Amino acid sequence: MGSIYTYNFPTRIRFGPGARHELAAELAALGIRRVLIVTDKDVAQLPWFPELKAALTDFGVATFSGVWGNPVVSQVNAGVDAWKASGADGIVAVGGGAPMDVAKAIALMAHHPGHLFDYEDGHCTRPIDQPIPPIVALPTTAGTGSEVGRSTVISDDDTHAKKIIFDPQLLPRVVLADPELLLGLPAKITAATGMDALTHLVEAFLAQGFNPLCDGIALEGIYLVAQHLQACVDFARRSQAGAVFDEATAAAHRVARGGMLNAAMMGAIAFQKGLGVTHSCAHALSTVFDTHHGLANGVMLPAAMRFNLPAAPGRFLRMAQVVQPGATDGQAFVDWIVALSASIGIPTSLGALGVTPDGLAALVAVAIADGCHPLNPRPVTETDFYAIYQDAF
């Protein structure tokens, strides 16, 4: 008998400019009366944030904005205190991957005892058997796609080790994907988060296993990145330089941001199939050097793909033909990644991230223990990890 596989694409997504204005209606439809808004310090300063809150006149509203950098357990604990003080019955997660992940962890710990890491995926010492409050997500970056994912990644405050907590109930009930929330995103964050989305799509498409639904989503997502990431970064650069856009340019900016918002969600949907060696390298960089996750992926992706190309030339050819119709070999896809990275300002070497060669052994030790590379299309040994990191220097 053959194997039986699972596919899941369950999230309700409302996509389009102005989707954020539906927040009150969506909360009411879910029966939520009081919300805790979970966000980060920067988002809480943005001009549309007070408007978002002001529109919730029929609801009790409390805000927790104690999220920054790579999210850690102490932020979750502070958020759980805020949850308990608020008397809320639902969570609104507003922000990039960090607030999304902290919001999910707060939702889990709202009614579960013990320490967050008691619920680590694969090492669970306590059952997830209590109610988890509903989450409505408003992404403000196009990167992790955590708004359509059912896991959260939180680091230990001291060791920086990343732990994954997984439960289907952590999936937000509704995503309000509003490109207007991304219009002010700086070029550097646009580029780094965009490379995270691209890495999810590429690694999902290359991952071992059988999931043609994810493969199809991954290829279309790669197409959207090819269409829109460069444009998003260009608009961000111009706007940071003080340009004021006419209506046609502003409309093109919204289209580009919307393209990347979808690409990011598609990446997170596709990587239920699996990820690969780039993410193992990136997780180690965040653990050892506290590197931004998207930036780490962006810097590692070319070296990781040079490593993978010989193991999956047919799959690389298909990705090449998505970004460059008429391409005749998979190398063209690797070349495209290198060119895109350079033109959106991703550093070309680990040295530019402050990573030093004497940290190599520590990086390899974390990367080899990471859970992503076992599904990489080419098996990765310790020697391979050294070679891939060295290639990225």
Ligand SMILES: [Zn+2]
């Ligand atoms: Zn990622």
